[in-house]
Each structure stands twice: as structure tokens, then as C-alpha cells.
Amino acid sequence: MNEADFLALLRPLATHPAARGFADDAAVLGDLVFTHDMLVEGVHYLSDDPPGEVAWKLLAVNLSDLAAKGATPVGVLMGYTLGVDTAWDKAFVTGLSCALEHFETALLGGDTVSNPAAPRVLSLTAIGRSSIAPSRSGAQAGDALYVTGTIGMAGLGLAELRESSAATGENVERYRRPTPRLSEGRALGPIVHAMMDVSDGLLIDAQRMAAASNLALEIDIDAVPIVGEWMAALTAGDDYELLFAAAPDAALPVNASRIGTFAWGTGLTLCDASGPVPLPNPLGWLHQAAAQ
Structure with a gap:
């Protein structure tokens, strides 16, 4: 299970x-x-x-x-x-x-x-x-998907620590001391249709938002602000940035990158400048029961 x-x-x-x-x-x-x-x-x-x-x-x-x-x-x-x-x-x-x-x-x-x-x-x-508390299930067809900050630094930090417990630097800092985006969340609350944080990996968390909203979602991986190799960055987790759905013409009060679009339908798809990109497996971190 x-x-x-x-x-x-x-x-x-x-x-x-x-x-x-x-x-x-x-x-x-x-x-x-x-x-x-x-x-x-x-x-x-x-x-x-x-x-x-x-x-x-x-x-x-x-x-x-x-x-x-x-x-x-x-x-x-x-x-x-x-x-x-x-x-x-x-x-x-x-x-x-x-x-x-x-x-x-x-x-x-x-x-x-x-x-x-x-x-x-x-x-x-x-x-x-919170007087608003947006859910992860409120995305609407035609909404854009946005993410704050940069994705992948914490995953790199974990990899560096696994190689050497003495590792230091910005990536390690992002892994060990994440920063909750509290002020950004309060500013975005009145504007967004859905919002969640990126904890288990951008792809798996984006898929969860789309599924909760009963919509399809396409992500342009070229638009995601990543550090390192794209698949590792998008599936590693521990970023604790904000992932949110809002109207594509919304005036955002915080810096964020538009990385995808919601549409009628189901499922997550990826693309880049060359066309469709196969989904990685797994999409991110999912807790599993220990084998017997």
C-alpha cells in the first residue's frame, strides 16, 4: 500500500x-x-x-x-x-x-x-x-499554472550531502533550511483559483492539483526555472515553492513563472520546444509501505 x-x-x-x-x-x-x-x-x-x-x-x-x-x-x-x-x-x-x-x-x-x-x-x-484559504482543487479550464522561485536546488543539496556529509553551499542550505513562502501566499490568496506548495516534486504535485480540479494540465518544461538536469529537478521535491493556478492575464503581486495551462480533460502532459515529452516514472516522491 x-x-x-x-x-x-x-x-x-x-x-x-x-x-x-x-x-x-x-x-x-x-x-x-x-x-x-x-x-x-x-x-x-x-x-x-x-x-x-x-x-x-x-x-x-x-x-x-x-x-x-x-x-x-x-x-x-x-x-x-x-x-x-x-x-x-x-x-x-x-x-x-x-x-x-x-x-x-x-x-x-x-x-x-x-x-x-x-x-x-x-x-x-x-x-x-486565513480569510480565503484557496484549495488545490479550484483550478479552471484556461487557467495558467505558475510557480514561484527556482526548482531543483534542494534535490541537488540532498545529492551533495549523500556524497559528503561535509557538503555546504546554497543547495545544501535550501535542502536543510527551506523557506516557507508566507508573504507570497498571503499576497496571492485573493487572486489565485488554486494553490499548494511543492513538497514531493513539481510534477507529482502539479498532477495532484489537476486531478483535484478534474482538469487536464500541460507543462512546458522549458518554462520551468530549474537548476540541474530537468528530470531530477522536476521530480526531486523539497523545494517548498508555491504552485498556483490563476487567470493567464492576472496581475500577479509576486514574481512567478508561467509553466503550464489547464484545459478540459484529464491527465498530465509535458512538452518542450521540440514537442511532446514522455512523463518520467515516478513523477516524484510517494510514500510506500515497507516490503514484507
């Missing part, structure tokens, strides 16, 4: 309107926005990543989901797994304090468990406020 299969099992239980049918990265209850993300050692971060950087990433990836709803953070609840390394725990708390201060976010509570024999599992629930 993979992530999508499990969500399909859960979806009939998500009957409250705030759950948005599990077709979004956040729940919206009035003007409150709730999101929850986890980091697992060896899956979302490397075992030798500095604990302070892991704390930053845990907060940042959750705030990125709030950014995609045009929300302002209110506070967070944390679930923390204690290991056997007290120094690691202390450094994590120091890093978390810096991240909370930087993003002007409060730690409201949570839970702590001890599981020294297993990889660390860290989780966070972020709460924000």
Missing part, C-alpha cells in the same frame, strides 16, 4: 467540510487553517543532519502548507520522539527556538514519547488564520 492507497481508505471518514475531502494539504475551519506534517529520520532528513537544522525544517515544511492557504501562522503543536542522545535533543530545542522566533510562531504544546531503538519520528501540527 502506498500513500495514495491509504488516503483512499481514509477519505470516506473525512466527512466534515473542514477536511475538504482529503483533497488538500490543510483543513479549514472558519478562518482557522490546520496542517500536520512529519519528518522521519532517514526518509525526510539524513541521520547526520545537524539537529538544529532538522528543527528548522520540521517547522518550515508545516508553515509552507499554511503559506499555500494564504495563512498567517498562529502556533504549533509538536510530537517528539526522544532518543538516547541527550545532546541531540538539546540542540534540536535550541534550533527550534531560533526557528520559532524567526517565523514569529508560538509553541502551544504537543506530546513526547521515548523510542530509543527506532529512527526518530518528529511531527508538527501548525495552526494559522
Whole structure:
């Protein structure tokens, strides 16, 4: 069973309107926005990543989901797994304090468990406020697809760290310390028809937006602002830029690149200056159950 299969099992239980049918990265209850993300050692971060950087990433990836709803953070609840390394725990708390201060976010509570024999599992629930909170399912036929920033730097950073844990530089910084686009999300909220962040890879996340909106989507890979080889950049994930649908003549309040077009129909297609481009497999990151 993979992530999508499990969500399909859960979806009939998500009957409250705030759950948005599990077709979004956040729940919206009035003007409150709730999101929850986890980091697992060896899956979302490397075992030798500095604990302070892991704390930053845990907060940042959750705030990125709030950014995609045009929300302002209110506070967070944390679930923390204690290991056997007290120094690691202390450094994590120091890093978390810096991240909370930087993003002007409060730690409201949570839970702590001890599981020294297993990889660390860290989780966070972020709460924000937004009067608009665009979903990922509101794209309209004829809309343009846009993305903020540059795609692929975090994937390169991860590759560099896998080659050498001593690697440094801008790519590594983008991987370990992502920046949630909070101000951009608030500016875009009143204008966009759909919005989400790029966490699992631009292609798989764009496909999710198109599927949630019951539309077809064509992406011009020449128009995507990438770093490195195009397939690796578009499928690596961890970019935490904003992906959004808006009218092609919309006056955007932020810098963004137009990379595709929505149309009636279904499915994701790619093209470049030479014509159609086959879809890579996989399109991005998808959690899978461990083999038995």
C-alpha cells in the first residue's frame, strides 16, 4: 500500500467540510487553517543532519502548507520522539527556538514519547488564520499554472550531502533550511483559483492539483526555472515553492513563472520546444509501505 492507497481508505471518514475531502494539504475551519506534517529520520532528513537544522525544517515544511492557504501562522503543536542522545535533543530545542522566533510562531504544546531503538519520528501540527484559504482543487479550464522561485536546488543539496556529509553551499542550505513562502501566499490568496506548495516534486504535485480540479494540465518544461538536469529537478521535491493556478492575464503581486495551462480533460502532459515529452516514472516522491 502506498500513500495514495491509504488516503483512499481514509477519505470516506473525512466527512466534515473542514477536511475538504482529503483533497488538500490543510483543513479549514472558519478562518482557522490546520496542517500536520512529519519528518522521519532517514526518509525526510539524513541521520547526520545537524539537529538544529532538522528543527528548522520540521517547522518550515508545516508553515509552507499554511503559506499555500494564504495563512498567517498562529502556533504549533509538536510530537517528539526522544532518543538516547541527550545532546541531540538539546540542540534540536535550541534550533527550534531560533526557528520559532524567526517565523514569529508560538509553541502551544504537543506530546513526547521515548523510542530509543527506532529512527526518530518528529511531527508538527501548525495552526494559522486565513480569510480565503484557496484549495488545490479550484483550478479552471484556461487557467495558467505558475510557480514561484527556482526548482531543483534542494534535490541537488540532498545529492551533495549523500556524497559528503561535509557538503555546504546554497543547495545544501535550501535542502536543510527551506523557506516557507508566507508573504507570497498571503499576497496571492485573493487572486489565485488554486494553490499548494511543492513538497514531493513539481510534477507529482502539479498532477495532484489537476486531478483535484478534474482538469487536464500541460507543462512546458522549458518554462520551468530549474537548476540541474530537468528530470531530477522536476521530480526531486523539497523545494517548498508555491504552485498556483490563476487567470493567464492576472496581475500577479509576486514574481512567478508561467509553466503550464489547464484545459478540459484529464491527465498530465509535458512538452518542450521540440514537442511532446514522455512523463518520467515516478513523477516524484510517494510514500510506500515497507516490503514484507
